[in-house]
Amino acid sequence: MAHGYKIIQWTPFKKSYDAALLLGVLVFISAYLVGALAFAPQGERALPIQVALRALGACAFSLLTLILLIGPLARLSPRFLPLLYNRRHLGVTCFLLALIHGALVLLWYHGFSDLNPFVSLLASNPSYDSIQGFPFESLGVIALLILFVMAATSHDFWNNVLGPNMWKALHMLVYWxxxxxxxxxxxxxxxxxxxxLHAIVVxxxxxxxxxxxxVAGWRETRRDTKLADAKNDGWLRVGPPNDIPNSRAHIVTPPEGERIAVFRDGARIYAISNVCRHQGGPLGEGRIIDGCVTCPWHGFQYRPQDGKAPAPFTERIAVYRTRIEDGVVFVHSDPAPSGEEVAPSVIAGAQQ
Amino acid sequence: MNRAQRRAHARLWPILVLVLLSVSAAALVAKARIDSAAIEAVAVLAGDE
Structure with missing residues (x-):
């Protein structure tokens, strides 16, 4: 959270995540090297340095593919959420692998030229007007620059400096x-x-x-168009209170504004904005832990009664009034004034 | 994701799909041309001999 920064706040989960990542990278590169050096047909065998730089490039590409798969997979199924938690570690590793790949290419193919290796890399092939023989290296250079910007700004410090919307817009460059x-x-x-094989895999x-x-985008759009039943006075129908699993939420979509997450904590019903202040994570897909709603993406927490992060953190999200009428929960589409504590609705006859 | 981010994704992906398809198709056509030119060259050389 925004209260003070460390380069990495290590936890046992992060350590095992990074150990698995390192092991995966080593296994991938070793398998590629062995496969290309030992099993390639005679006459088609490349030099070890060429195989090594391809192995690094292939590993960076595979890692980037995995990184981009995690987002939609986590939106389609919560089973993939643990992969999302430390995705930025994958991103930084991907950039480092791509950087070593680029450095080896520069050294091996352009290091012996009379020209500066960078000039040689970008100027030796000017066939930009032809697909055949296109100077593909320049595409890799631009991609590497984007990965650098993303790796350099991956820390929460930059998320806080740039603001979540700007940070997210910048990091959407990963698709390009x-x-x-x-x-x-x-x-x-x-x-x-x-x-x-290469063409098929890529x-x-x-x-x-x-x-x-x-598919994930289509599902989200469908959710956005499936609006909650609204009364004229701004109250939105959520459903029977016991249909909401304990410590979890039902998400409703108001006609305007952001989605609202309606949580049940024992016999109490709370409603908060569904959007986490950190990176826009879907709070309604998280759960209540130690009395706080916990974002499923990166673990940011908020008190459901006033939307404030527990001290010493300072983030705050909108909270909404709720009521239970004839066994049905309703939530008001207008947020309560900022910082105001909203009393929960209590399920009649239920144990608190 | 908030509503603006979902909209941004919904606008971006159709464009990206088109870009990926175009690049892949163009690359495969270029490769096919190179391969067929290589086969022709081999045939010409074999004919010369």
């Missing part, structure tokens, strides 16, 4: 970086390969990412 990398591989490595990865994003 991915498109550039797909083009970089398709117009580069794939052109020189006899086997169609094409299938891009197709899977596009499909999952489109």
């Amino acid at each position: 970086a991915y498109a550039l990398i797909v083009a970089h591989v398709m117009l580069g490595a794939v052109q020189g390969e006899k086997s169609p 094409g299938a990865s891009a197709a899977l990412i596009a499909l999952l994003h489109v």
Whole structure:
């Protein structure tokens, strides 16, 4: 949260997450090296340095594919939420792998030129007007610059400085970086390969990412168009209180404004904004832990009665009035004045 | 995600899908041309011999 910053606030979960990440990277690169050096047909075997730089590039591409799969998967099923929690560690690792890949390319293919290696990389092939022989390296350079900006601003410090909306808009550049990398591989490595394996893997990865994003986006749009039943006086129908699982929420969509998460904590009913102040996480998909609504994305917490983060944190979200009438919960679509504590509705006859 | 972020995603993805499809198709056409040119060159060389 915004109260003081450390580079990484280590927890046992983060340590095991990063250990699994490191192991995965090592296994991927080792398998690629062994496969390409030991099993390639005679006459098609590349030099070890060429295989190494391709292994690093392939690993960075695979990691970026995984990173982009996590978002829609977590929206489609909460089982994938633990992967989302420390996704930025995957992003920084991906950038470092891509950087080493780029450095090796620069050294091996341009380090022996009379020109400055950077000039040689960007100027040696000017065929920008042709798909055949297109200077695919420049696409990789632009993608690497985007990944650098994202890795450099991945810390919560920058989220706080830029604001969640600007930060998110900046980090949506990752999709363009991915498109550039797909083009970089398709117009580069794939052109020189006899086997169609690279083209199939890259094409299938891009197709899977596009499909999952489109499906998850379609589901979200459908939710936005399925508005809660509204009375003329601004009260929205939520449903019977016991239909809301304990410590969890039902999410309702008002005609205007953000979604509202209606939580049940034992016999008490609270309503808060569904949007976390940190990165816009869906609070209604989280649960109440130690009396606080906990965001499923990164664990930010808010008290359901006034929307304030517990001290010493200072974030605050909107809270809404609720009422129970004839066994049905209603929530008012207008938020309560900022900072005001809203008394919960109590389910009659239920144990608190 | 808030409403604005969901809208941004909904606008971006159709464009990205088109970009990915176009790039992949163009790259595969280019590769097919290179491969067929290589086969023709081999055939010409074999004919010369």
